Amino acid sequence: MKSNPHFSHHELQEYVHSVFGHDYHAAEQTRIQGGAQKVIYKVNFTNGFSCLLYIWDISSNYFQDELLKESTFQNSYGSSLFSMNTVFLRNHGIMTPALYDMRNGRNGFEFDFALVEYIEGHSAESYFQHHDTPDKHALFQEIGNMVSRMHAIEREHYGKANDYKIKELTCFKLKQDDAINALFYASKHIAMIKENHDHLLHKLAQLESRIQPRARHHFIHDELGPNHIIIDHKMQPYLIDIEGAGFFDLEHEHSFLKLRFGEYYRYFKKENLDSARLSFYRLCHHLSLASGGLKLLHRHFPDRQFARNLAAYHAGQAIEMLSHNRD
Template identity: 55%
Template sequence: MALFCHLKLDDLQEYMGKVFGIDYVVANVSKMHGGAQKVVYKIDCTNRFSCILYVWDLTMNFFQEEIANEAITDRSYGSDLFEMNNRYLREHGIQTPALYDLNKERSRYNFDYALVEYVNGHKAEVYFHHSDTTVQDRLFERVGHMLTGMHANERHSYGKPNQVGNHSGSCHLLQLENAKVQLSYASNHIESIKKNECRLLEKLHELESRIKPRSRYGFIHGELGPDHILVTDQLEPYLIDIEGAEFFDIEHEHSFLELRFGEFYRYLKNDNLDHNRMLFYRFHHHIALTSGGLKLLHRGFPDQLFAKGLADYHYRRTLQFIEG
């Protein structure tokens, strides 16, 4: 058995017993790779049942500095957001792993943790390289249908499901301010960004100035790459890492999908998107991913090659907005 886990083995076994019953005896605990914001373990039991243990330990979050400075209404991290969005998605027919139990007592540990359904399958990105185009068609058409249904959940104010009517103004202005912050960070570490910072800010404001007011917002995941969709052997897609889900401009989601899904975005397209919003958010994503890659690089993210590649690719794409 792998011994390392945020919970002591006796505490974990007690927790499993309380949630599932005495027949669920822990046989193995293994840490799963990936997440920059929460720690994920797979729990295997002697009766062949498996589940996931999520741990929201801020000390192991690679963006803890940003989280500490976030306004409470703009958070995209925390067990309470996971619980709320899990409930909202499942109530609206959007598949995401079931939440079995959430422990927020903080009596034995100074972090929240939860037991969540284990979905046996692969991330959607694996299917980019699948040899059978029929399988690809079936899966990504299902993903497109799922997203269309999710985005069709609308309301007149943006924000979290429990923030009805709390926000006035335009949601894209939040990303305008975020882009400025991320651009400043990137300019401190990439000479060509620093050299062109004023021109990049001008382009940012130019793109923002083209956006006309809107008063309807769809429910989006917020960071939906192919690594945030689990796919079962029956080609059923499940959304994961859902803490950032909220009502927002769906162009924010689609511009990110376009970046992350490449040629497979054709299955996810929406012909009713606002072109000016798409362009603005695409620019924002390139800036934010440049900064995000740099932060992962500077803060010891295990996959340093990935972090460097992320920053390098997106800073070049950022500069393309002011070239030619």
């Protein structure tokens, strides 16, 4: 993985001058740790302004092998998706940081890049630790309302906002294929997954067989954890890491929300969700996260303990689903 800055100070200065004008002088660029697919730098200016520099560099992506081999994985990576979803969400009143400039024609570089609004604030996850107060309740209600407004955007076919093609496979069949690949990878490295490989494969097929096709799909974030919502100083929530957003089964998002928000899922809870889809996608998430944690670990992700814990926890949860019906 690339460790040196993608831009020299001179290159960065030329870029920001072309976007903001010659009154803006970059003082420093600091890499923000944690991203697995794109690189993010915070850029501070001498006039007190700050913004983010996003870099889509395949050589810095911890899942580059999947991007090159698995077509469905490409649906959650890339500058074009980021640009399109930023416009789509903001046009529908869903707050996400403003896109100041996008360069995805390479422009002499081997990666795409953009300047994005810096939201001064904290992730929704940090508010889990706050005492229960009316302000905290109001915040999570607003987060729930924002997500509900996004989910209310619907159409007949699944896919990206600009993709209206009718697909041969249903969206849940695509996720079943991804889950089978994740199971195969995890079974090579986790003993209890290897021992239960056939049982998990059967469980996945059993849960998928209970799903009835449908003709309505909703706009979802696709990986909406509390770390993907930033709260500014006015307590306004913003969605981030939006490349994977698109039209899909609503239950895919809700099963993930339930995993990631725990007791705070009550702010998202929705009636009339399909229990068969919830169970199926839950198992898909566990297998994907177990495999994903392993891949981060094997590919030298900086927070190795996080990667190790992620793989172990979701492997255990997948095994638990063999003996319990969990929606």
